[in-house]
Amino acid sequence: xxxxxxxxxxxxxxxxxxxxxxxxxxxxxxxxxxxxxxxxxxxxxxxxxxxxxxxxxxxxxxxxxxxxxxxxxxxxxxxxxxxxxxxxxxxxxxxxxxxxxxxxxxxxxxxxxxxxxxxxxxxxxxxxxxxxxxxxxxxxxxxxxxxxxxxxxxxxxxxxxxxxxxxxxxxxxxxxxxxxxxxxxxxxxxxxxxxxxxxxxxxxxxxxxxxxxxxxxxxxxxxxxxxxxxxxxxxxxxxxxx
Amino acid sequence: xxxxxxxxxxxxxxxxxxxxxxxxxxxxxxxxxxxxxxxxxxxxxxxxxxxxxxxxxxxxxxxxxxxxxxxxxxxxxxxxxxxxxxxxxxxxxxxxxxxxxxxxxxxxxxxxxxxxxxxxxxxxxxxxxxxxxxxxxxxxxxxxxxxxxxxxxxxxxxxxxxxxxxxxxxxxxxxxxxxxxxxxxxxxxxxxxxxxxxxxxxxxxxxxxxxxxxxxxxxxxxxxxxxxxxxxxxxxxxxxxx
Numbered sequence: 001x002x003x004x005x006x007x008x009x010x011x012x013x014x015x016x017x018x019x020x021x022x023x024x025x026x027x028x029x030x031x032x033x034x035x036x037x038x039x040x041x042x043x044x045x046x047x048x049x050x051x052x053x054x055x056x057x058x059x060x061x062x063x064x065x066x067x068x069x070x071x072x073x074x075x076x077x078x079x080x081x082x083x084x085x086x087x088x089x090x091x092x093x094x095x096x097x098x099x100x101x102x103x104x105x106x107x108x109x110x111x112x113x114x115x116x117x118x119x120x121x122x123x124x125x126x127x128x129x130x131x132x133x134x135x136x137x138x139x140x141x142x143x144x145x146x147x148x149x150x151x152x153x154x155x156x157x158x159x160x161x162x163x164x165x166x167x168x169x170x171x172x173x174x175x176x177x178x179x180x181x182x183x184x185x186x187x188x189x190x191x192x193x194x195x196x197x198x199x200x201x202x203x204x205x206x207x208x209x210x211x212x213x214x215x216x217x218x219x220x221x222x223x224x225x226x227x228x229x230x231x232x233x234x235x236x237x238x239x240x241x242x
Numbered sequence: 243x244x245x246x247x248x249x250x251x252x253x254x255x256x257x258x259x260x261x262x263x264x265x266x267x268x269x270x271x272x273x274x275x276x277x278x279x280x281x282x283x284x285x286x287x288x289x290x291x292x293x294x295x296x297x298x299x300x301x302x303x304x305x306x307x308x309x310x311x312x313x314x315x316x317x318x319x320x321x322x323x324x325x326x327x328x329x330x331x332x333x334x335x336x337x338x339x340x341x342x343x344x345x346x347x348x349x350x351x352x353x354x355x356x357x358x359x360x361x362x363x364x365x366x367x368x369x370x371x372x373x374x375x376x377x378x379x380x381x382x383x384x385x386x387x388x389x390x391x392x393x394x395x396x397x398x399x400x401x402x403x404x405x406x407x408x409x410x411x412x413x414x415x416x417x418x419x420x421x422x423x424x425x426x427x428x429x430x431x432x433x434x435x436x437x438x439x440x441x442x443x444x445x446x447x448x449x450x451x452x453x454x455x456x457x458x459x460x461x462x463x464x465x466x467x468x469x470x471x472x473x474x475x476x477x478x479x480x481x482x483x484x
Binding site (some may be wrong): 005009011012014015016017018019020021023024045089100101102103104105108112115120122123124125126127130131133134135139141142143144145146147148149150151153154161162164166169173201 | 249251254256257259260261262263266311315328342343345346347350353356357362364366367368369372373374376377379380382383384385386388389390391393395396403405408415443448453474479481
């Protein structure tokens with residue numbers, strides 16, 4: 001009997017925003033694997049930490065952040081091999097994922113290497129995009145709005161087309177593209193409609209109008225939400241949500 | 243001291259896919275309110291049912307399904323008044339929401355009536371869109387994909403533009419628009435790239451290529467996912483996920 005592979009969505013950061021199902025699996029699997037940058041700790045591991053019973057085998061998947069080449073093929077090849085050894089030995093393995101595993105997550109690189117050979121279950125999680133809207137006290141999209149999710153690394157022409165076409169947008173993966181993105185949004189006269197959200201649901205959460213962000217850079221775990229509709233009732237509401 | 247209003251995301255349907263936070267709040271609030279169609283039971287209430295301690299006050303928000311007029315203003319006015327009575331008396335009230343409260347949810351109609359006057363917290367939940375991708379064993383979006391969420395009631399010209407522009411799409415609110423949507427997707431030669439997902443994460447889950455759906459209608463809790471990229475490795479994978 002080979003083990004089962006889980007892609008485990010852990011939500012946006014608050015350990016209380018994991019699902020009962022993810023919690024049960026964390027408490028029972030003998031092996032966990034988790035992504036980490038080579039520049040610091042693993043965010044996914046930190047979300048799971050309060051829920052781990054202790055004693056499990058751990059497989060770090062350390063992804064170099066300094067290269068432009070992504071996915072880091074060798075890293076995922078090696079991780080898949082290590083995970084496969086445990087699956088072959090009949091041990092279940094949970095790959096920890098921030099947010100939702102299949103919403104722009106790196107879990108796909110493990111999945112594509114192993115899901116054809118081993119029983120695999122993906123457990124969805126709360127996306128940071130949903131958590132950002134909740135924290136901002138504004139619906140992400142409503143009624144017949146078209147909502148577009150746009151990765152920040154796209155070029156200005158492509159971004160402009162996407163921003164012009166959508167009713168509501170979430171711009172993700174902003175990081176080092178932050179300054180360029182803010183200038184572009186300003187040039188489209190949409191600064192008053194844009195919210196900046198960073199590390200949502202954590203104690204370090206920052207949430208403010210994009211126009212008020214003092215820095216010219218943003219961390220990886222941040223996003224911009226743009227609301228174009230004339231929903232003044234939303235904009236007029238106090239930020240009573242937490 | 244007035245009570246606190248919660249918009250409580252309960253996830254896609256499997257009661258195990260609610261968050262620890264939603265679970266804690268369900269166990270403690272003295273009053274719950276939940277939407278229901280006038281034609282059947284409340285889906286949100288059903289997701290919460292296994293987690294309710296019993297004895298709480300319940301406020302049904304019965305939304306007529308036979309009218310084209312939405313939101314049903316009087317229904318939400320009345321519900322907000324009933325909820326406000328409890329908040330004024332110092333009792334916390336949780337409004338139960340399928341999926342995520344601020345992702346096309348009806349909670350916004352309660353929120354817009356009460357959030358300016360009462361402390362309000364929106365607790366994000368797992369969206370059925372994320373759960374559908376997990377169940378299908380295919381990432382919803384990856385790398386620099388643009389993901390667009392499109393409501394099915396939009397007209398064919400608008401839908402065509404949206405479908406042509408996106409890398410990946412989720413078409414939601416399909417219901418009685420199903421037959422028209424399938425014909426449109428076929429006319430764009432995208433049937434081989436489309437997945438139909440219904441009641442994801444429940445025992446009654448149905449998941450199949452759109453081309454294989456025998457009916458000409460779909461229930462409210464269904465969606466279509468379209469993947470346009472040449473990600474053959476995804477399409478070639480067995481449906482090993484559950």
